[in-house]
Amino acid sequence: MADALTILGLESSCDDTAAAIVRQAAGARPEILANVVADQQALHAAFGGVVPEIAARAHVEKLDLCVERALDEAGLTLRDMDAIAVTAGPGLIGGVLAGVMCAKGMAAGAGLPLVGVNHLAGHALTPRLTDGLAFPYLVLLVSGGHCQFVVVRGAAEFTRLGGTIDDAPGEAFDKTAKLLGLPQPGGPHVERAAKAGDPARFAFPRPLLDRAGCDMSFSGLKTAMLRARDALVAKAGGLTKADRADLCAGFQAAVADVLAEKTRRALALYMAEAPGDPALAVAGGVAANAAIRAALEIVAAEAGARFSAPPLALCTDNAAMIAWAGLERFRAGHTDDMTLAARPRWPLDAASAPMLGGGKRGAKA
Ligand code: KG4
Ligand code: ZN
Numbered sequence: 001m002a003d004a005l006t007i008l009g010l011e012s013s014c015d016d017t018a019a020a021i022v023r024q025a026a027g028a029r030p031e032i033l034a035n036v037v038a039d040q041q042a043l044h045a046a047f048g049g050v051v052p053e054i055a056a057r058a059h060v061e062k063l064d065l066c067v068e069r070a071l072d073e074a075g076l077t078l079r080d081m082d083a084i085a086v087t088a089g090p091g092l093i094g095g096v097l098a099g100v101m102c103a104k105g106m107a108a109g110a111g112l113p114l115v116g117v118n119h120l121a122g123h124a125l126t127p128r129l130t131d132g133l134a135f136p137y138l139v140l141l142v143s144g145g146h147c148q149f150v151v152v153r154g155a156a157e158f159t160r161l162g163g164t165i166d167d168a169p170g171e172a173f174d175k176t177a178k179l180l181g182l183p184q185p186g187g188p189h190v191e192r193a194a195k196a197g198d199p200a201r202f203a204f205p206r207p208l209l210d211r212a213g214c215d216m217s218f219s220g221l222k223t224a225m226l227r228a229r230d231a232l233v234a235k236a237g238g239l240t241k242a243d244r245a246d247l248c249a250g251f252q253a254a255v256a257d258v259l260a261e262k263t264r265r266a267l268a269l270y271m272a273e274a275p276g277d278p279a280l281a282v283a284g285g286v287a288a289n290a291a292i293r294a295a296l297e298i299v300a301a302e303a304g305a306r307f308s309a310p311p312l313a314l315c316t317d318n319a320a321m322i323a324w325a326g327l328e329r330f331r332a333g334h335t336d337d338m339t340l341a342a343r344p345r346w347p348l349d350a351a352s353a354p355m356l357g358g359g360k361r362g363a364k365a
Contacts, residue, residue, distance in 0.1 A: 008067065009325075010067070010102060038065070083326060115330050140281070147168045148160055149214050156332070159352070165208075166218060172219075172251075221251060252291055281307075
């Protein structure tokens with residue numbers, strides 16, 4: 001392995017502006033020297049979702065401050081970097097452009113190589129940063145904008161085994177929260193409410209379990225939640241705290257069941273390749289959900305695969321994953337020039353058929 005590499009990473013594809021520095025010395029485990037995230041929740045709160053134009057402007061304002069803070073935290077300067085990595089897609093195009101332009105400016109100014117990184121590759125490669133997983137491993141990417149099973153074979157070599165044909169689970173969590181009057185982003189609030197609930201009181205569907213393969217569907221769950229809520233409101237004039245808890249518990253159990261069963265099938269396909277050190281990893285915001293993590297951990301154990309779930313801060317959007325994916329690409333000899341383009345869509349596995357749907361925020365899928 002070559003000498004130590006130190007990479008600055010930038011992320012601005014959705015509503016988090018982030019800068020991070022990752023270093024890997026020859027033969028050693030990688031280290032996160034700084035990991036700065038400025039979220040924009042307050043800016044979008046009044047609109048009930050991410051407003052792309054507001055997000056892009058906030059990224060432009062915050063990117064250089066995040067870089068300054070990351071360099072300060074690490075006690076380094078731009079001159080100590082070996083390259084600058086930046087999310088070049090997929091994502092909200094204004095935000096991705098802001099990051100790419102910022103990275104190009106810094107790379108040109110400091111005379112550093114530039115590495116464009118796929119945001120999903122950042123999520124997919126995070127288990128190598130945190131747990132040193134060996135290729136090939138299976139990863140379930142599950143967040144507000146994406147949901148897919150990917151076999152990670154190399155820093156730029158991915159095979160998609162299946163994914164959602166409509167919404168992403170995070171979107172369904174967020175919609176559920178909205179319907180029940182809980183704050184956004186909804187996932188953590190639904191999870192908290194579900195703790196006190198009875199998952200058996202409401203019968204939520206388990207979509208596509210009757211169909212072979214590992215494709216998934218979550219839009220029907222949102223509709224089921226709307227109907228169940230409306231029925232309660234029509235009958236009793238409103239929702240009690242117990243109603244809310246039971247609805248959340250029933251919904252979460254349905255998502256966990258679907259993800260567990262589809263993961264079982266994806267694992268079987270992956271294990272059939274007889275990987276040397278089999279592992280299942282989970283990444284993305286929904287991977288923060290303890291019930292879902294626990295269900296997946298059992299599935300991995302049953303299949304004889306190691307289970308890896310990054311710490312919560314590295315599950316949700318961050319720039320350490322971009323710096324790390326950039327480091328892996330850079331070590332493999334890959335750099336980009338000033339023609340690097342921002343891409344709203346950028347499938348990880350260009351060889352597989354395109355997904356039917358990638359979620360409402362599906363620019364990311
Ligand atoms: O990966 P992420 O930060 O951003 C992208 O969507 O790319 O994921 C955010 C999503 C949101 O939909 C949020 O509600 C969901 O992840 N989420 C959760 C939990 N924490 C965050 N969903 C379920 N349970 C959670 N604890
Ligand atoms: Zn993400």
